[in-house]
Amino acid sequence: MKLLFAGSRSCTVLMDERGDYYAAGPYAYRINGGEEKTDHVSVLSLFDLEPDSDYSLSACVHGRNEELSFRTQSELCTLDVKEFGAAGDGKKDDTSSIQAAILACPEKGRVLIPEGNYSVGPLFLKSGVHIEIAKGARLCLTGDRERFPLLPGRIQAQNETKEYLIGTWEGERRTCYAAAITGIGVKNVVISGEGTVDGCAQEADWWQNAKDKVRPSRPRLLYLRSCKNVTVQGVTFQNSPSWNLHPCFSEDLRFLSVRVKAPADSPNTDGFDPESCRGVKMYGTEFSVGDDCIAIKSGKMYMGEAYRTPCEDIEIAWCRMLDGHGGVTVGSEMSGGVKNVRVHHCLMQGNDRGLRIKTRRGRGRWGVIDDIVFSDVKMENVKAPLTVNAMYFCDVDGKGPFVQSREPQKVDDGTPTIGRVTYERVRAENCTWCAAYILGLPENPAEELRLKDCLFTMDPDAAPKPPVMAMYIESCARRGVIARFVKRVILDNVAIEGIDGPRVEAADVNEVKDF
Numbered sequence: 001m002k003l004l005f006a007g008s009r010s011c012t013v014l015m016d017e018r019g020d021y022y023a024a025g026p027y028a029y030r031i032n033g034g035e036e037k038t039d040h041v042s043v044l045s046l047f048d049l050e051p052d053s054d055y056s057l058s059a060c061v062h063g064r065n066e067e068l069s070f071r072t073q074s075e076l077c078t079l080d081v082k083e084f085g086a087a088g089d090g091k092k093d094d095t096s097s098i099q100a101a102i103l104a105c106p107e108k109g110r111v112l113i114p115e116g117n118y119s120v121g122p123l124f125l126k127s128g129v130h131i132e133i134a135k136g137a138r139l140c141l142t143g144d145r146e147r148f149p150l151l152p153g154r155i156q157a158q159n160e161t162k163e164y165l166i167g168t169w170e171g172e173r174r175t176c177y178a179a180a181i182t183g184i185g186v187k188n189v190v191i192s193g194e195g196t197v198d199g200c201a202q203e204a205d206w207w208q209n210a211k212d213k214v215r216p217s218r219p220r221l222l223y224l225r226s227c228k229n230v231t232v233q234g235v236t237f238q239n240s241p242s243w244n245l246h247p248c249f250s251e252d253l254r255f256l257s258v259r260v261k262a263p264a265d266s267p268n269t270d271g272f273d274p275e276s277c278r279g280v281k282m283y284g285t286e287f288s289v290g291d292d293c294i295a296i297k298s299g300k301m302y303m304g305e306a307y308r309t310p311c312e313d314i315e316i317a318w319c320r321m322l323d324g325h326g327g328v329t330v331g332s333e334m335s336g337g338v339k340n341v342r343v344h345h346c347l348m349q350g351n352d353r354g355l356r357i358k359t360r361r362g363r364g365r366w367g368v369i370d371d372i373v374f375s376d377v378k379m380e381n382v383k384a385p386l387t388v389n390a391m392y393f394c395d396v397d398g399k400g401p402f403v404q405s406r407e408p409q410k411v412d413d414g415t416p417t418i419g420r421v422t423y424e425r426v427r428a429e430n431c432t433w434c435a436a437y438i439l440g441l442p443e444n445p446a447e448e449l450r451l452k453d454c455l456f457t458m459d460p461d462a463a464p465k466p467p468v469m470a471m472y473i474e475s476c477a478r479r480g481v482i483a484r485f486v487k488r489v490i491l492d493n494v495a496i497e498g499i500d501g502p503r504v505e506a507a508d509v510n511e512v513k514d515f
Contacts, residue, residue: 001059001068004043004283005256008051008075008110008130010192010233012256012284013068014318016042016061020347020378021286021320029059042318042345043284045234045257047135047194051075075130076108081118088116090140095121095147105129107188113137113195121147122178122219125227127186133195133235141180141197141221141241143204148177150216151223166225168248169217171275171300171333177216179223179246187228191235197221199240201266206241210267218242218268224250232258239263243270244289249309251278258285264323266290271324273297276309276336281317288322293351295329296338301414304335304366314341321348326356327382330372332392334416335364344375354385354428358392358469360403361441363416370419370447379428384467385456386423386436388446390416390485391470404471408443418446426454433467433476435496440485442508448488451481458498484508491515 002014016023019042026040032055049055052074058067079101082088086097098120101111107128115136121144125131133139142148151167153174166184167176180197183189199221201207206218221240224230224247236259237244244260247253255272262269271287274280275297287293298304298311311334321327327348330338348354355374359367379385393399402409409415418440428435435456440446464475467482476482480496480503483489489506491514496503506512 001057001061001066003068003070005231005233005254006070006072007190007192007231007233008073009049009132010045010047011049011055011070011072012043012045012233013057014042015044015059019318020345021284021318022347024062027059027061029057032056033058041284043257045284047234074108075110076106078110078112079105080112080114082114086118088114088118090117090119092119094118095123099123102126102129102131113139120180122149123181125181125183125186125189128188130190130192133191133193133197135194137193137195139180139197141199143200143206145177148219151176151178168275171297171303171335173302175216177219179220181222183224183227183230185226189227190231190233192231192233194234196236196238198238201239201241207267220244220246222246224248224253226250228252231256234258236261240269242268243273245272246275247277247280248275249277253277253280255282255285260285260287260289262289264290270295274311274314275299276307276311278312280314282315282319284318286320286322287324289324291324292326292329292356293321293324295326295331296341297331297333298336298338300333301335301362301364304337304364308336308366310337310339312339316343317345319346321346321351323350325352327351327354328374329356329358330369331358332360332394334359334369335367337366337368338372339368339370341372343377346377348377348379348382350380351382352384353387354379354382355423357388357418357421359390359416359418360392360394360398361409362403362414365413365415367416368419369417372420373422373424374426375424377426379426381430382428383432384434384437385426385428385431387468388418388421388438388440388449389468389470390418390441390446391439393469393471399471406442406472411443415441415444417444420448422450422452423454424452428456430459431456432459432462433465434479434482436481437467437476438483438486438489439468439470442485445508446486448490449483449486450490450492451494452492455495456497460498480504487511
């Protein structure tokens with residue numbers, strides 16, 4: 001066992017580092033020798049602890065008895081939002097009451113949102129404050145746009161020579177509605193509990209005419225801009241108007257035992273989109289959404305050139321991805337670069353694509369994807385387990401000749417780069433389209449794709465479909481590794497079962513090793 005986090009009233013423990021989202025088997029545990037309980041997740045979060053107290057967690061995992069001792073953090077005081085006038089009846093507008101409690105809370109204090117349904121507009125975080133959304137508590141986001149502050153897309157600063165960036169949308173400066181929970185420049189914040197933040201998008205018109213950008217862009221459920229040392233633990237986020245969790249230009253973030261849910265047909269409801277962030281850990285989270293479960297980003301062309309801030313030092317582990325276009329995606333807004341990403345011990349079930357990289361011409365010279373390692377990932381019924389697409393047909397010109405031409409273009413300030421991507425111990429059962437589809441750029445081929453100790457099995461009844469979102473892609477079913485415009489493709493102890501055709505289909509690839 002390993003302690004991942006201890007707050008004032010909760011903790012998160014890694015119970016089985018060898019499991020995926022689920023431990024290898026159920027286990028029993030006790031806190032301070034009390035009542036025996038059982039669970040089966042690899043990452044376990046416990047609540048209702050007392051501040052500034054010693055605890056001992058004992059458990060039997062894999063037939064071994066283990067014990068872990070830890071101490072909870074101190075807590076100065078608790079402010080109950082109902083004492084500030086919140087009703088929690090689902091009718092009264094409780095925004096100002098909850099916001100007052102947050103603003104009144106001292107550093108190392110707790111704002112308690114107890115059981116109830118709270119109708120709210122956007123709430124803003126404060127440094128040093130712990131917000132607990134208790135079991136049975138539900139923050140219900142209003143659909144009334146008049147109750148939403150706007151986050152401006154660009155504010156001039158320093159005699160108009162620089163800017164202060166607040167509002168963003170899909171990698172660009174754009175005025176947007178504030179998120180249900182918004183943090184701007186805050187630090188040392190904890191959001192914990194077994195309650196729910198509900199965007200209630202199905203009850204409003206956020207998902208209708210979703211591509212309409214005339215109005216301010218749709219809100220998210222959690223938006224962190226320039227924040228540091230933030231922990232989100234245990235909370236369920238559901239039915240977001242757009243992206244669910246969106247940290248941007250932030251660092252030292254932990255997301256533990258979170259749940260993110262949205263209907264499979266809901267537009268742009270990405271689960272988790274860290275953008276130009278550093279030092280992010282996502283452990284033990286379950287996703288079921290209408291777009292990518294996780295998408296690692298760093299802005300479009302202007303953002304990459306102006307800020308040159310990659311998304312880096314990212315770890316995603318012991319998570320479960322259901323539905324969603326991609327399990328874990330890098331891009332396509334990655335103009336600041338993405339590097340040092342580690343995704344391991346995850347379970348993906350029913351996604352269109354499992355481990356997905358997407359970019360396009362025009363993302364820029366700072367858009368370098370490198371040192372990406374996916375390991376110990378289990379997939380079930382994922383249509384295309386591994387995809388790399390450097391001709392992703394996003395944006396208004398995405399299907400035009402500039403993006404889609406298979407002829408070499410000039411390498412310039414708009415040319416992105418795909419470096420080293422490694423897949424180790426990936427087990428994908430019942431695949432549909434192919435084991436892997438890799439499409440680089442003819443003028444700047446992907447550097448190296450390495451598969452080691454992997455197994456892919458195909459669905460015998462698979463129906464063909466293009467495995468990546470680019471023009472001129474043939475429909476595929478039960479194919480092996482398809483690669484074009486890559487310098488090196490290496491298969492080391494890779495088994496591909498039930499395919500129609502060769503293991504590797506390579507064109508415009510400098511070197512293929514299959515051993």
